[in-house]
Amino acid sequence: MRLFITFEGVEGAGKTTQVEMLHSFLVDMRVSVLKTREPGGTALGDRLRPVLLEPSEVPFAPLSEMFLYMAARAQLVKEVIVPALNHHTVVISDRYVDSTIAYQGYARGIDISLIQRLNKTATNGCMPHLTVLLDIDPEIGLQRISSKPLRFIGNGKDRLESESLDFHRQVRKGYLLLAEKNKDRFFVVNGRRPKEEIHKLIRQELVRRYPERFAKGA
Numbered sequence: 001m002r003l004f005i006t007f008e009g010v011e012g013a014g015k016t017t018q019v020e021m022l023h024s025f026l027v028d029m030r031v032s033v034l035k036t037r038e039p040g041g042t043a044l045g046d047r048l049r050p051v052l053l054e055p056s057e058v059p060f061a062p063l064s065e066m067f068l069y070m071a072a073r074a075q076l077v078k079e080v081i082v083p084a085l086n087h088h089t090v091v092i093s094d095r096y097v098d099s100t101i102a103y104q105g106y107a108r109g110i111d112i113s114l115i116q117r118l119n120k121t122a123t124n125g126c127m128p129h130l131t132v133l134l135d136i137d138p139e140i141g142l143q144r145i146s147s148k149p150l151r152f153i154g155n156g157k158d159r160l161e162s163e164s165l166d167f168h169r170q171v172r173k174g175y176l177l178l179a180e181k182n183k184d185r186f187f188v189v190n191g192r193r194p195k196e197e198i199h200k201l202i203r204q205e206l207v208r209r210y211p212e213r214f215a216k217g218a
């Protein structure tokens, strides 16, 4: 069975935490599973990541930013995601196509239908079967990550984190609209719940969707 799961949400929503927990759970179940993230996950993606995230004085047009995310994605899909799915390995990705729609579309203002068309080209139509949206007020998410060790010079924040609270509110709004429009694919969880509780809800959702595969270990 091909199964591709993505995690989405604003900064500090708890995506990385839940990706790790689900990955460990599936490994314990002896399921072949691979976790990856965007931007990154390939040699090219890892080179593009600092270009995209490190704060810099270099001007960045929204379209340039979007194409760089698309370039990292095209490489990740070709090199990692599709080969793994073809080997029936479950793939879990920390961010994917919906991030571009939420950040560069709803928050930066690039035409959503253009992003959708480019997403389709970059991924060759490879879409997640399940997208977990960890929904949280960005103010809380940003507070959570403010306690992380400083990762960048200056205020320690990356380029996107440094955007205004209003920008992050647009991102959240965009995600909720996407979830509303793609009800079958999205599973929305309140990101303020305790980590273990969120993990349990995600496991229950997997059992609900794929009982033959996951009922045993849940």
Ligand code: Z5A
Pocket (backbone or CB within 6 Å): 009, 010, 011, 012, 013, 014, 015, 016, 017, 018, 038, 039, 053, 069, 095, 096, 099, 100, 101, 103, 104, 144, 145, 158, 159, 160, 161, 191, 192, 193, 194, 195, 198
């Ligand atoms: N971006 C884009 O603009 N367009 C695109 O197409 C793509 C990405 C693909 C990637 O940053 C940036 O790229 C991102 C969007 C943009 N914007 N920014 N900035 P990243 O990969 O470095 O970071 P991130 O994806 O935003 O993740 P994050 O900030 O590291 O947060 P997170 O993964 O959602 O959260 P976490 O690391 O799991 O948890 C954060 C803290 O909260 C940590 O201390 C946890 O222990 C704690 N936590 C987690 N869950 C809980 C719960 N349930 N309760 C309490 N505390 C919790």
